[in-house]
Amino acid sequence: MTLTSTNICLTEYPKGLPTEETFQTTTTDVVPAGDGEITVKNHWMSVDPYMRGRMTGIKTYIEPFQIGEPLEGGAVGEVTHSGHKDFKVGDWVMTMLGWRSLFTAKVEDMQKVMLQKIDPNMLPPQAFLGVAGMPGLTAYAGLYKVAELQPGETVLVSGAAGAVGSTVCQLAKADGATVIGIAGTDAKCKWLLDHGCDSAINYKTSDNMTKAIRNAAPGGIDVYFENVGGIMLEAALNNMKIFGRMAVCGMISAYNDETPVPGPSNLVQIVGKSLKVQGFIVSNYSKYALEYFAKLGPLMASGQLVQQETVLEGLDKAPEAFLRLFSGDKQGKMLVKIT
């Protein structure tokens, strides 16, 4: 018996904003699991901004995607065939082998694709791609390990309605911080206000971000969680308190720049305010996963931390889902349900 996987691949390394033409669908034959292998049918996959960095053909902290090969990314699915004693048919697993409907792989080779079992009775399986997965741990690591949030501080979050940002806001609020979220629609801002933000700023309708942040936090910002860059960073710098910390998780505003766009003109404030601006990659903080889950469980049980989702149905919608990360046309965690 041979199975067929549908896959999404790159047709080229895009310059600037990718389009639907950047992607193509392929099908490949998949042999069901033999000895030491498992076959997994993916049910959910994640699209994340960092994937844009793997579409450049340049090695950064991670290998680039290969043209014509299935893309990779977080996915959860069910084991349909198993030749390995630790996995049985019906088990749910999370891997980095998204962007495809199914795959067979040798278990002992799957450490690099971060194979792990998940319990879909504990949380909805797609939560392991969001608050209970990489975006959630990113939020936790940035807020507590990089920015070292202290009790009673004021936190500013850009990209606040996204998968990472919305988790940052809710974690900070649960710890009693004053939280200001920045997002790009009134609907996103309303969601933020309904989920723990003390203030929410729509950057698309604000004509002066520096002033808007100052109005929301007249005493200044202790911690800035950076997902966006550009004018957000400039306005944040203007509002930081002395000894403020910036956890730099991403700068999505720059990911599709064809020609480099100059940075903020007020970086000198890093000196005068003794700021710490620190970039980080979640994979260097995986040792904190258990610590994070211990915090996450009670917060989810009490409803203090929820996962907002935008779900597109069908693997063929994965490119659209990815592109909507950059247009901002989604709320919360962007997911593709592979039925």
Place this chain on the structure above:
Amino acid sequence: MTLTSTNICLTEYPKGLPTEETFQTTTTDVVPAGDGEITVKNHWMSVDPYMRGRMTGIKTYIEPFQIGEPLEGGAVGEVTHSGHKDFKVGDWVMTMLGWRSLFTAKVEDMQKVMLQKIDPNMLPPQAFLGVAGMPGLTAYAGLYKVAELQPGETVLVSGAAGAVGSTVCQLAKADGATVIGIAGTDAKCKWLLDHGCDSAINYKTSDNMTKAIRNAAPGGIDVYFENVGGIMLEAALNNMKIFGRMAVCGMISAYNDETPVPGPSNLVQIVGKSLKVQGFIVSNYSKYALEYFAKLGPLMASGQLVQQETVLEGLDKAPEAFLRLFSGDKQGKMLVKIT
């Protein structure tokens, strides 16, 4: 008896680069020290880039200078009259009451001007304004406490021929680091090569700073000591290793900007390389002064750390000395000898 002090004051808060007209000389009567007071005749004063930030009329981490009042800054001088039991005529002291020929002040009020006795038999008195003073401690704090230099690392220093930068280079070299200095003349670069730098880059004659740094440090930079900003920061970002640290001491290239100049377009590398970019102010590191002096003593005794100086004679030369910090027309520590 009344004494006369000659003082340098601001005539205005300068826009852009200050000129000689930004400054004026005044004279004031000074009554010799009464009970609890000392009178000090200044012999040396320091000019430092940070002073430009006090000429804006805006409070930053420090109060602005007042128009028509004597400026302030590091100075060393001799006690000429004393009404305080802890000071006798002939003692040498360091204070922040530079830019004037002499002053009388109450000892108990002088903590905020950092009154301290110095021993001119230990080091030339002007060294307390350089390697054995604030610039030296700045270098030490940035390199070890902010950037956390580790054995065997590669260090890049901008403004490397200045008072702080040249101390950074020599400290790092004494610890076995590979050191690359950036300066603005061939003479400065030669001095750097003669004093511990493995490579020296003249940014005024280099047409591609990113490439010049890469040639000097093909394996990348662990620690960047930032005094300049702008194109130096951009080129440094391009060459940082993963987990690199930037100690941001100053951004002199921006201090006289009348309209804000955009920053580097490659800040996103802070994320991909997990960089820590940290600003600092030396006054927050004064607790490390003794630790620094313990390290400095043997290095000066062995000649591994020297103070290079440019000296202008006469208090009336203080404005010129200050302006030459920005034109770069000096080598090492810029000093004014007040005879």
